[in-house]
Amino acid sequence: MVKTVRPIFRMLFQTVKDPVLILNTSCQIESINDYAAQMLNIDQSSEKTLQMDELSNNKWIKFLNKIQSDFSSFCNLNLKIGENKFKEFRLMGYYHEKKNLIFVRISPKSETGALHESSNIDIYSMFNDISHGIILTDLNGEIVDLNGSALKYLQCEKSQIIKKQHETLFDILTDFEFCKLQYFANLMNSGRASIDVSGENENGQLNYYKVDSKFNYNMNLIVTTITDETEKTILKQQVDQQQTLNSMGQMAASIAHEIRNPMTSLKGFVELLRLNSNDDHQNYLSVMDSELQRMESILTELLYLSKPKERSYDETSIVDVTNEVIELMLPHALKQNILLKMDNCNYYPIKIMGNHNRLKQMLINLVKNAIEVMANGGVIVIKLENHDGGVNVSVIDKGTGLTDAEMNQLFTPFFTTKPTGTGLGLTLVKKVVEEHNGSISIESSVGLGTTFKISLPVSKREYLNRNDENLMNLWGSHEPLNGLPVV
Numbered sequence: 001m002v003k004t005v006r007p008i009f010r011m012l013f014q015t016v017k018d019p020v021l022i023l024n025t026s027c028q029i030e031s032i033n034d035y036a037a038q039m040l041n042i043d044q045s046s047e048k049t050l051q052m053d054e055l056s057n058n059k060w061i062k063f064l065n066k067i068q069s070d071f072s073s074f075c076n077l078n079l080k081i082g083e084n085k086f087k088e089f090r091l092m093g094y095y096h097e098k099k100n101l102i103f104v105r106i107s108p109k110s111e112t113g114a115l116h117e118s119s120n121i122d123i124y125s126m127f128n129d130i131s132h133g134i135i136l137t138d139l140n141g142e143i144v145d146l147n148g149s150a151l152k153y154l155q156c157e158k159s160q161i162i163k164k165q166h167e168t169l170f171d172i173l174t175d176f177e178f179c180k181l182q183y184f185a186n187l188m189n190s191g192r193a194s195i196d197v198s199g200e201n202e203n204g205q206l207n208y209y210k211v212d213s214k215f216n217y218n219m220n221l222i223v224t225t226i227t228d229e230t231e232k233t234i235l236k237q238q239v240d241q242q243q244t245l246n247s248m249g250q251m252a253a254s255i256a257h258e259i260r261n262p263m264t265s266l267k268g269f270v271e272l273l274r275l276n277s278n279d280d281h282q283n284y285l286s287v288m289d290s291e292l293q294r295m296e297s298i299l300t301e302l303l304y305l306s307k308p309k310e311r312s313y314d315e316t317s318i319v320d321v322t323n324e325v326i327e328l329m330l331p332h333a334l335k336q337n338i339l340l341k342m343d344n345c346n347y348y349p350i351k352i353m354g355n356h357n358r359l360k361q362m363l364i365n366l367v368k369n370a371i372e373v374m375a376n377g378g379v380i381v382i383k384l385e386n387h388d389g390g391v392n393v394s395v396i397d398k399g400t401g402l403t404d405a406e407m408n409q410l411f412t413p414f415f416t417t418k419p420t421g422t423g424l425g426l427t428l429v430k431k432v433v434e435e436h437n438g439s440i441s442i443e444s445s446v447g448l449g450t451t452f453k454i455s456l457p458v459s460k461r462e463y464l465n466r467n468d469e470n471l472m473n474l475w476g477s478h479e480p481l482n483g484l485p486v487v
Contacts, residue, residue, distance in 0.1 A: 023050060023093075023102045025068075027060060036106060040089075041081045051080035067095045067102060070217065133226030137166045137213075144221070153209060153226050155202065166222065169211065170197060183213075187222070191215040196229070206408060208233040241412060259299060267292055298424070313436075315351040316359060318391055318456070319344060322382050325363040329371070337377030340367065347384040352391060352456050354436050362432040365425040366395040366452050373399030373450070390438075390457040397451075402444040410442065 019036035021029055027050045029042070037044050052060065056077040063075040072094050078086045093104045127134065133150030137143050143164050151158060154169070161168065167184070186193035194212040201207050213224040270289050277285060319342075326340045333340050363382070370380045374397055383394040402410070402417070409415045411430045429452075433440045436456050444450040 019106050021104050021106070023104055025064060025100060025102070027052075030101060039081075039106065039108070040079060053078045053080075053086055063091070063093070064102075067093050068097075071095045071097070133209075135169065135224040135226070136219075137222040137224065139220055139222070141166045143168070150226055153199075153207075153228065155199075166213075166224075169224070170195075183211075187213055187215075200404075206404075259295075263292060263295060263299075313353050313355055316354040316356050317349065318352060318359070318384060318393060319347075319349055321356060321359045321363060322384065322393070324360060325367060326382070329364065329367045333367075333371055333380065336371055336374065338371055338374055339379045340382070341379055342382050342384070344384040346386070347391070348386050350386065350391060350458050352436070352458055354456065358432050358435065362429050362454075363393070363395070365429050369425055370395055370397035370399065370450075373397060375399075387455060390455055393454045393456065395452045396449065398449040401446040401448050402442070402450055403446060407442055407444060 017035065019033065019039045021032035021036045024030055029048050029050060032040075032042065032044060034044075036042075040050075042048050056079070059075050059077055063073055063077075067073040072092075074090065074092045076088055076090050079089050081087050087108060089106045089108055091104050091106050093102045095102055128147045130147060131149055133147065133153045135143060135146040135150050143161055143166060146154075146158065146161065151161075154161060170183075183193045183195040192212075192214045194210060196208065196210055198206055198208050207228065207230045210227045210229050211224060212227070213222055215221075216223050267289070270285055270292070274282065274285050322342050322344075326342060330340050367380060367382070374380070378398045381394075381396040383392075383396060385392040385394070406417055411426055430440060433454055433456075438454055438456040440455075441453045442450065443453070
């Protein structure tokens with residue numbers, strides 16, 4: 001007969017409305033309640049071993065190994081419920097180590113199948129819709145599944161990554177050999193590891209990702225999440241850049257006065273020496289004067305970037321600003337066999353709200369930069385175009401061009417591609433653009449040249465003038481509108 005482990009177990013089993021039984025490690029029934037006996041068609045008056053088919057015998061061995069190591073597990077077994085009749089059941093088990101017994105709750109697979117199938121569909125749909133990338137890897141290091149976001153970040157098809165080794169992820173994203181070794185060491189030692197990686201998207205822009213992996217002992221899988229940290233990283237870079245500028249401001253404010261006084265004296269002495277020097281000495285004095293001017297330029301740019309000042313903004317013509325810059329920079333350009341040209345064929349003159357002098361300095365820096373990269377001469381074009389709600393100003397050169405790495409660093413203070421550059425000119429350009437609520441973009445090809453494109457908004461008055469007719473129609477009247485803000 002079926003053994004009674006303890007009277008208390010028997011009493012508890014009979015009060016439970018779920019089909020439950022107690023098994024030993026040989027799959028013999030130690031105790032069983034009426035619900036389970038009825039479901040399995042077992043006669044409680046005789047001793048029974050849980051009967052199953054050959055395939056289920058192998059599943060039982062795996063189930064036994066798993067439950068003895070993890071103390072809980074589940075499996076599906078084909079159990080005998082009559083003469084030559086088998087039915088699939090789901091067993092959820094809990095292991096009592098001291099008694100070496102397994103407490104099992106059973107349920108027919110047919111009862112749970114539809115529910116599990118529906119749940120699996122819902123879970124898999126959710127798995128694919130999650131914005132973070134999720135990758136599942138088995139304990140052999142093979143990738144077994146991943147969601148749509150992960151495929152987007154990795155820029156590959158599912159068939160290209162499934163069954164590949166886990167470390168393939170880092171070959172796709174980027175190559176940080178030391179970080180990878182540390183990552184895998186942490187994963188093996190503590191069951192969890194994270195690493196920051198980067199990779200180019202389909203547009204060639206650099207994206208930043210955080211990869212976090214953790215062992216899931218219930219599923220026997222390594223679950224890896226990929227989080228897009230691009231916005232956060234760029235914001236941090238901008239904060240770091242602003243802190244650099246603030247530090248520059250503190251330094252510049254303290255040393256500007258001390259440097260400018262001796263520089264003024266040196267300039268005066270150079271001019272005096274020129275009056276009584278021969279031609280050979282004139283060359284040396286010209287070099288001294290040029291270097292003093294460069295020092296003055298660096299100091300001016302540092303002060304320009306360091307401390308924000310209250311500036312007046314008026315309606316400004318970008319055509320007038322461009323003409324002044326061309327007139328100012330043309331002599332220097334012609335010395336380098338370079339022609340400056342304004343292209344405003346597709347431009348309808350409009351006013352923008354801006355500081356004339358700041359915009360002028362911005363364009364001077366861009367043109368000066370273009371001249372310095374066109375060693376073989378050519379034409380620099382300043383192109384003006386209208387766009388919805390503003391104006392585009394493009395400075396186009398046919399110089400040496402820039403690499404992707406150089407473009408990523410271009411607006412970083414003190415970064416320069418020229419041997420004698422200060423690395424502050426383009427930082428100043430960006431600052432002026434931001435002060436005018438504009439934006440700047442770069443297109444460049446090595447050996448073909450570079451285009452700096454600046455977008456600036458129109459003034460409120462200009463916007464109202466251009467849309468005056470639409471505003472009248474909106475109100476159903478051609479009378480002047482009262483109360484509209486005019487700058």
